Amino acid sequence: MLHLARLRTLHEFARLGTVHEAARSLAYSPSAVSQQLTQLERDVGIALTEKAGRRLVLTAAGRVLAQHARTLLEDVERAEADLAATKPVLSGVLRVASFQSVMLSLIPPALTILFERHPELQVEVHQREAEAAYAGLLTHEFDLVLGEEYPGLDERHRAGVQREALLEDPLLLAIPREGSWAGARGLEDLSEANWTADPDTVLPGIWVRSRLRAQGIEPRVRFETIDLLLQAHLVRSGHAVAIIPGLVAREHLTGADLLELTDSPHRRLHTAVRTGRSADPATRALRSALAEAAGALEAVPPGS
Amino acid sequence: MLHLARLRTLHEFARLGTVHEAARSLAYSPSAVSQQLTQLERDVGIALTEKAGRRLVLTAAGRVLAQHARTLLEDVERAEADLAATKPVLSGVLRVASFQSVMLSLIPPALTILFERHPELQVEVHQREAEAAYAGLLTHEFDLVLGEEYPGLDERHRAGVQREALLEDPLLLAIPREGSWAGARGLEDLSEANWTADPDTVLPGIWVRSRLRAQGIEPRVRFETIDLLLQAHLVRSGHAVAIIPGLVAREHLTGADLLELTDSPHRRLHTAVRTGRSADPATRALRSALAEAAGALEAVPPGS
DNA sequence: GATATCGTGAAGCAGAGCCGAACGATCCCT
C-alpha cells in the first residue's frame, strides 16, 4: 500500500527540486527524503528519479506520480475539512501569515467577531513577507495567508492555492500639516519632497516608485522602511511625505492631510488557503470574520 | 499525516460492518483493525465509531471519512494505473475471476491474443460464483471479474466497480438427435421432457425456470448441476433437454439440435474492475483481447 | 443461564523509518 507521507515527500521534492530543500521543508534530514523516495520506487516498481549531474530529477513516471500525489494530498485535506464540519463547535488553532498594515487594522476586529462566534477557535498571527508567507502556507506552517496585490503588479498564480478577494484598500497620498510640504495639493507639488517608502525589494516599494516615476517624479526616499507605523510617524511629524494604504492612514494619520491620487489606485487584499482547505469550517469562519471587518471599515470614510 | 492503510481498514469496516470481517478481508487480526481505527480517531481528533450493542458502528463523522477513504483509494489505484502506463511493456500478473462457460470458450482465445501482444503479462484465472467473484474483486484478490446478466434479472449496481459490456450470448434450446424428444421443434413439444439445469440458487438456474414457467412449462429437472459440460453431455447422450448458452453449445453440442427460443433471449456478459483500475493498461489490454475474442466468436454462426 | 461472538487491551517482538556521520560525485569560483 502506498504511503501518504512518502507521497507528500515526493510532492515536496517535485515542487522544490532538490532533496535538501524538500527535507528542509518537511523538517526531515536529506537522508530521510532520499530513503523515502527510494522506498517509493520500490513500492511502485518503476524508476521515479534519475541523476542529472549532481542533482536528482523526476522521470516521466515520477512526474505522473507527483501530480497524483498533489491531488491526493488535496483530497486528504478536503476530507479533513469535511470531518471538521461534523464537529458541533469549531476549535483548534488557525495559523495566519499577514503583514503589518493588516495586522494593525483588520485582524483585531476580525478576531473579535470570530471570538464571539467561536470562542474555542484560536488564531495565531505571524508577520511575514509575501514569499515566506506562501512558502509557509504550502508547508502547512500556516493555514491562511493575507496577501496584497498592487495595480499592474498582479501576482502569479500559485499551484495548490485557492484565493479569495477581501478588500480594495485605497492608496492615499499623506502630507504633513506642518513643514515645507504642508498644503501641497497633489503630486505635482511634491517633486522635491523627501519621501518615506518601502524598500524596492518588496511589492509596495516597487509599486510606489513606479507610480511616481510614471508621473515624472523621481522620489527622494530618505526613509526606507517596511514599517508603516514609522512611515506614518515620519509624515505626521513633518519629515516626509508618503503613499500610505487607507487601512493604516485612517487610524494613524489623523494628524496629516490625506489626498486621493488621480484615478484613485487601490491595493487589493485577498486571503489564500491551500486548495483542499477552502471548505474547512474554521477557515470559512475566519474568512467571513475578515470580510465583515473589512466591510465595517469600508463603511466608515477614512480619517474619521 | 493520515495513513492510507488505516483508511483502507476504515473503508473495509464501513463496507463489511464488523471488525472481524474487516480483519478477515484484510488478512489482519481483529485486534489490529481495532487498533487502527483507534489510531485513526486519534489522528483526526473526532470519534469515528461508537458502540451499538456488542457491535461497533460508524458515527456520522466516520461515514464521512469512510466515503473520502473510498474515493482516495480509488484515486490511488488510478495513480498506479497511470504509472503503469508509463512502462514500455506490460508485465505482472492479472487475476481474473470467471465461470465455467466463459473459461471454456472465451478465455482461451483471449489469452492467445493477449500473449501475442504482451508476452510479459501473465493471467491467472479462477473459477468462482458471482458473489465470491465480486467480493474478491473488492478485496484485491482479483483484478477483473467476468460476469453475466440474464434478461429481466439485472444485477444491482455495486459501489466501486466499473463495468463494461462484452458480449450478448444467445440462450439456445438444446435437443438430442436421438431419444424421446428428438425432433422436437420448440418448447411446446417439451412439456413432459426431462431437463438438466443449474440449481435455482444461481442466476442461470433461476432464469431458466422462470422462463419455462412463463411459457407454461414446469420443468422436471432431473439433473441439477452448474457444470455446463455435464449438461451438454446429458443432452448429447439423449438423457435430457436444456437451455444452454451459445458459447458452450457451439463447441460442445455439435451432436444436438440447437433451436432459438421465441424472441431469442441472450445473456449479457460483462467485465468488471475496481473503478480506479479501469485506466490500467494491463486491464485495458485484457479487456480488448476479450472483446476481440468475443467478436471472433460472434462472427461465426453457432454450431458450425 | 450456558455458549458463541462481539470488540478491546497488554505484552512482546519484528520491522519501519528516523538521524547523524561519512562518503563520492559534481559544480563553481578563483
Add this chain to the structure above:
DNA sequence: AGGGATCGTTCGGCTCTGCTTCACGATATC
C-alpha cells in the same frame, strides 16, 4: 587546475510503530 561548497546516498544505531497472540468483559442467542 584545484579547493571548497553542495549535491545525493549509504551505513549503523536507535526509537517507535504496528503487528500477533492471548486474555478479558460485554452482548446476543439458544
